[in-house]
Amino acid sequence: MARRSPPEPEGPPPPPVVCRLRLRYAKRGPLRFTSHRDIARVFERAIRRANLPIAHSAGFSPHPKLSWVGAAPTGVASEAEYVELGLTRLIDPAAAAAALDAVLPSGLDLIDAVVAGPGSLAERMEASVWELRLPGADPGQAELAVAAFRTAGSVLVARRTKGGMRDVDTRAASVNLQVREASRDGCVILRGVVRHTTPVVRPDDVLAGLRAVAPLELGSPLVATRLAQGPLRTTDLPDGDVEETAVADPLAPDRALGGDGRGLSA
Amino acid sequence: MSVESVFPALEPLLPQVHKPIQYVGGELNAQVKDWDSTDVRWALMYPDAYEVGLPNQGLQILYEVLNEQPGTLAERTYAVWPDLEALMRTHGVPQFTVDAHRPVAAFDVLGVSFATELGYTNLLTALDLASVPLHAADRGDGHPVVLAGGHAAFNPEPVADFVDAVVLGDGERAVLAVTDAIRAHKSEGAPGGRAELLRRLAKAGIVYVPSLYEVTYRPDGPIANVTPVAAGIPRTVPKHTVTDLDEWPYPKAPLVPLAETVHERASVEIFRGCTRGCRFCQAGMITRPVRERAIDTIGSMIDSSLRATGFNEVGLLSLSSADHSEIASITKGLADRYEGTQTSLSLPSTRVDAFNVDLAGELARNGRRSGLTFAPEGGSERLRRVINKTVTEEDLIRTVTAAYAAGWQQVKLYFMCGLPTETDSDVLAIADMARAVVTQGRAAAGRPVRVTVSIGGFVPKPHTPFQWAAQASPEVVDRRLHLLKVALGRDRNIGYRYHDGRPGQIEGLLARGDRRVGAVIEAVWRDGGRFDGWSEHFSYERWVEACRQAFAGTPVSLDWFTTRERPRDEVLPWDHLDAGLDRDWLWSDWEDALAAQELEDCRWEGCYDCGVCPGMGTETQIGPTGRPLLPLQPVG
Numbered sequence: 001m002a003r004r005s006p007p008e009p010e011g012p013p014p015p016p017v018v019c020r021l022r023l024r025y026a027k028r029g030p031l032r033f034t035s036h037r038d039i040a041r042v043f044e045r046a047i048r049r050a051n052l053p054i055a056h057s058a059g060f061s062p063h064p065k066l067s068w069v070g071a072a073p074t075g076v077a078s079e080a081e082y083v084e085l086g087l088t089r090l091i092d093p094a095a096a097a098a099a100l101d102a103v104l105p106s107g108l109d110l111i112d113a114v115v116a117g118p119g120s121l122a123e124r125m126e127a128s129v130w131e132l133r134l135p136g137a138d139p140g141q142a143e144l145a146v147a148a149f150r151t152a153g154s155v156l157v158a159r160r161t162k163g164g165m166r167d168v169d170t171r172a173a174s175v176n177l178q179v180r181e182a183s184r185d186g187c188v189i190l191r192g193v194v195r196h197t198t199p200v201v202r203p204d205d206v207l208a209g210l211r212a213v214a215p216l217e218l219g220s221p222l223v224a225t226r227l228a229q230g231p232l233r234t235t236d237l238p239d240g241d242v243e244e245t246a247v248a249d250p251l252a253p254d255r256a257l258g259g260d261g262r263g264l265s266a
Numbered sequence: 267m268s269v270e271s272v273f274p275a276l277e278p279l280l281p282q283v284h285k286p287i288q289y290v291g292g293e294l295n296a297q298v299k300d301w302d303s304t305d306v307r308w309a310l311m312y313p314d315a316y317e318v319g320l321p322n323q324g325l326q327i328l329y330e331v332l333n334e335q336p337g338t339l340a341e342r343t344y345a346v347w348p349d350l351e352a353l354m355r356t357h358g359v360p361q362f363t364v365d366a367h368r369p370v371a372a373f374d375v376l377g378v379s380f381a382t383e384l385g386y387t388n389l390l391t392a393l394d395l396a397s398v399p400l401h402a403a404d405r406g407d408g409h410p411v412v413l414a415g416g417h418a419a420f421n422p423e424p425v426a427d428f429v430d431a432v433v434l435g436d437g438e439r440a441v442l443a444v445t446d447a448i449r450a451h452k453s454e455g456a457p458g459g460r461a462e463l464l465r466r467l468a469k470a471g472i473v474y475v476p477s478l479y480e481v482t483y484r485p486d487g488p489i490a491n492v493t494p495v496a497a498g499i500p501r502t503v504p505k506h507t508v509t510d511l512d513e514w515p516y517p518k519a520p521l522v523p524l525a526e527t528v529h530e531r532a533s534v535e536i537f538r539g540c541t542r543g544c545r546f547c548q549a550g551m552i553t554r555p556v557r558e559r560a561i562d563t564i565g566s567m568i569d570s571s572l573r574a575t576g577f578n579e580v581g582l583l584s585l586s587s588a589d590h591s592e593i594a595s596i597t598k599g600l601a602d603r604y605e606g607t608q609t610s611l612s613l614p615s616t617r618v619d620a621f622n623v624d625l626a627g628e629l630a631r632n633g634r635r636s637g638l639t640f641a642p643e644g645g646s647e648r649l650r651r652v653i654n655k656t657v658t659e660e661d662l663i664r665t666v667t668a669a670y671a672a673g674w675q676q677v678k679l680y681f682m683c684g685l686p687t688e689t690d691s692d693v694l695a696i697a698d699m700a701r702a703v704v705t706q707g708r709a710a711a712g713r714p715v716r717v718t719v720s721i722g723g724f725v726p727k728p729h730t731p732f733q734w735a736a737q738a739s740p741e742v743v744d745r746r747l748h749l750l751k752v753a754l755g756r757d758r759n760i761g762y763r764y765h766d767g768r769p770g771q772i773e774g775l776l777a778r779g780d781r782r783v784g785a786v787i788e789a790v791w792r793d794g795g796r797f798d799g800w801s802e803h804f805s806y807e808r809w810v811e812a813c814r815q816a817f818a819g820t821p822v823s824l825d826w827f828t829t830r831e832r833p834r835d836e837v838l839p840w841d842h843l844d845a846g847l848d849r850d851w852l853w854s855d856w857e858d859a860l861a862a863q864e865l866e867d868c869r870w871e872g873c874y875d876c877g878v879c880p881g882m883g884t885e886t887q888i889g890p891t892g893r894p895l896l897p898l899q900p901v902g
Contacts, residue, residue, distance in 0.1 A: 030277070031524070033286040038524050045294075045522060045576030060636075062608055075281045103576070105292055105524065135278070220278035 017055045017086035020116035021093050025081050031107030032077040050099040055086040069122050078226035117254040124250040127232040130203050132190040136219020139182035145214035155209040161199050170209030173201040269301050273367040279353040287525045288316035291364035294522035297333045298366045304339040306445045309373040313385035316344040321529040324379050327516040328437050341365035345388040361396035370396040376410040380418035383776035384799035390791040402430045407459040420552050421728040421840040424776050424783035426476035435505030438514050443472045474503040487821035489837040504844045507884050511559040515567050519574040531579035532571035540585035541868045545654045545859050548727035552845045554878040555886045561592045565895035579610045587613045588622050591889035597628045599895030618657045623669045635673040641680035645696035651862040652687050663702050670707035670715045677717050682724040683746050684738030693746040697753035704759045718761035723770035727777050729845040731855035736831040737774045743767030768806040774828040780839035785816040848877030
């Protein structure tokens with residue numbers, strides 16, 4: 001018997017995408033314990049409640065058109081998460097962001113919205129700025145560990161990937177890791193830029209790297225926050241280390257094209 | 267005195283556990299009321315994992331009903347997985363609510379909803395983590411009243427040592443009555459402490475208080491007597507029945523979790539109760555009579571639920587949804603209203619008839635007709651008459667064939683194994699049926715079709731005609747499941763799924779056990795028993811060993827409670843708990859079952875005197891109303 005082609009839904013195909021919005025949002029406080037799948041569901045429902053004109057894929061199980069960019073791991077907070085929405089009509093990004101923010105749970109908070117220009121957003125994400133809070137750590141120990149880490153040529157850490165255990169070089173991915181402060185609540189705060197490598201180096205890998213080169217005791221688990229992600233801008237110094245580092249705004253190219261909606265609302 | 271959140275102590279533990287978001291709360295439509303501006307406070311527990319407990323309709327209804335009351339506060343708590351339990355013990359974090367992370371011990375009531383008996387060990391974990399004594403007898407005035415409800419609580423005797431009180435039946439009005447009694451008692455300065463409060467609740471017939479009844483046993487094992495220990499305590503305790511569902515349109519704003527749960531949809535109960543009379547079905551017996559929710563209430567509840575949640579799926583809940591008097595108007599109305607909105611509609615459909623196929627087709631008007639489920643329950647016509655789920659072989663195959671012809675790709679057929687009077691040939695008849703369905707379905711649809719046979723062991727339940735039946739042993743169940751597997755062969759168009767018989771025997775012990783089973787539950791829990799509804803946590807050997815030790819030197823045993831048929835005159839552990847069913851009617855229905863004699867539905871064929879309506883002062887409430895679902899308008 002000849003195999004029939006799979007059945008298709010009756011009726012016209014779904015309306016096409018005419019506009020893409022790029023949103024930046026934060027994942028704060030207890031909501032840092034959401035997984036990426038959790039966040040995807042929360043956004044899909046919030047979009048329905050906010051009545052945004054989200055486009056859907058064709059077929060029997062239409063999916064809303066959301067593209068996620070480099071989501072922070074479960075348990076890690078972020079001030080710089082990004083998602084792209086495919087919409088069926090033009091809509092003022094600021095108004096869309098406000099409508100969505102009003103129905104998202106507190107702790108998933110919208111920060112920025114632009115109409116997408118050309119080019120892939122994912123490709124602009126070269127590095128992240130991380131803040132690592134080490135509860136109960138000794139400031140002196142932390143200084144020594146960071147110094148030892150920075151002078152090491154490479155610091156391999158074993159981590160589980162889909163293909164099994166793999167060694168990742170946490171030192172090679174880390175730029176400019178430093179102790180920012182020892183806060184009064186007994187937390188040592190580190191900050192550093194980590195390149196987006198494959199496999200990705202996560203904040204807990206950096207901590208494992210520090211502990212691989214020097215003793216570093218914590219009173220309770222690491223609290224990590226992504227402060228920014230985007231294109232990496234560095235200035236190399238003569239001694240070979242990278243002194244000036246910055247992670248630029250990944251939405252700047254879209255904004256430069258007038259994509260912040262100010263030209264669209266009329 | 268205000269109560270502090272335990273979240274600061276819990277938070278550092280969360281990075282170390284699986285799926286930490288389930289302990290965070292923060293669901294859309296969750297409520298956190300001010301502790302100090304309320305005087306009666308409930309912790310509502312579903313004694314299973316958050317992913318199972320959160321969607322539970324019963325708990326969500328009571329959560330809203332209680333929180334709507336000024337002065338009353340309700341928060342939710344669920345069973346924590348063993349990874350977090352261990353950390354909570356190490357770090358001294360008590361059982362907490364997910365709403366405001368308050369310690370459960372600080373509440374006036376810990377209300378526990380037992381949908382299944384397999385949650386009993388999880389209650390013990392929660393009590394222990396909360397630092398509430400496991401035994402009701404050891405609790406003092408400062409401890410919460412541990413109040414059980416849910417279908418399994420219609421025989422609470424196995425947990426009688428651990429609970430203070432039990433609500434039978436519908437909870438909506440009952441929780442308000444309990445709240446009023448607590449408030450009154452508190453406002454008087456709590457005279458006589460918790461003992462007096464429990465006595466008042468029992469005397470008013472609001473709850474069953476196990477400690478106010480003495481149970482004596484005959485030397486050969488069965489119960490001799492169940493007697494109230496004080497004057498004014500009723501000999502039997504009646505169930506609660508809500509008589510107008512349209513006055514109780516809950517949940518109005520269903521909880522939307524951050525974590526993934528087993529059901530993510532806006533569910534609306536379209537009627538409560540069922541009089542189809544399936545003899546194995548405890549839910550159908552204890553929730554009588556049928557009370558329909560009106561079509562326009564259903565329409566407005568669905569509409570407001572979708573707006574309040576952002577869900578993209580609607581579920582029409584009941585015990586047999588196609589039986590609503592206006593189901594065709596409801597399904598057509600919903601399909602029209604939500605066409606083009608990416609909202610899917612589902613109807614848990616278990617009856618095997620052509621009408622169900624039409625309804626399912628309407629609900630899936632624009633979607634893929636992927637799978638349709640029917641539950642014939644028994645493999646042979648004779649056995650289906652025994653269980654009173656009568657459908658002829660011919661009708662069954664015609665219905666399933668019609669489903670394939672209407673474009674459904676796959677049909678699932680649900681069965682039970684170990685039903686009363688069942689023989690090997692009844693179970694083997696399932697294989698013949700599956701093959702006939704595949705052959706005739708292919709002919710009708712013009713393409714290969716697939717059927718999945720799903721089967722599990724039958725567990726006799728209290729307050730049903732099968733309450734006297736001998737449960738089939740795990741060995742018998744497993745042997746028949748194996749015979750069926752062999753008979754189905756390796757046809758790639760026939761799928762086979764089964765649950766082995768061992769967990770069913772323990773469920774049977776807990777379902778029909780008496781107070782002597784409490785020691786077994788406690789021993790299993792002390793030995794590490796948790797999450798008995800989860801195959802990866804359930805240990806049959808642990809339960810068998812606990813039974814062996816607890817029942818050593820007594821006339822009872824695991825088999826005595828499960829595989830033994832009860833005589834008519836034996837005092838059953840739940841005989842003093844009144845689901846409204848006349849015991850003589852249940853017995854005659856049991857005899858009819860053994861004679862393979864079917865019984866019609868009283869909604870359409872006249873009363874057969876099951877006893878519920880006159881006994882409970884209730885009556886069947888069905889339409890049609892003739893009203894529309896909703897004035898037609900675009901959503902949003």
